[in-house]
Amino acid sequence: MKTRVIKYTDEPIGEIKMISDFLPPPDQLVLKEETVKVTLALTKESVDFFKRVAKDKHTHYQTMIRTLLEQYTEHYR
Secondary structure: OOOOOOOOOOOOOOOOOOOOOOOOOHHHOOOOOOOOOOOOOOOHHHHHHHHHHHHHHOOOHHHHHHHHHHHHHHHHO
């Protein structure tokens, strides 16, 4: 494998514009919502689907199902 060589030049950058910090602090990035535990019977086929997709997306299948229900609720609210 060939290693690329980066060549830097001493050229003017142009006008620099400073922007204010617009990102929230870390403790405000994850908002905890009140949750309720439920028991739900789903078909094996649907659970297998969510598990397969979650594995491909490197996430949890329960999170995907919860997000789906939240989006459905928000749409029809």
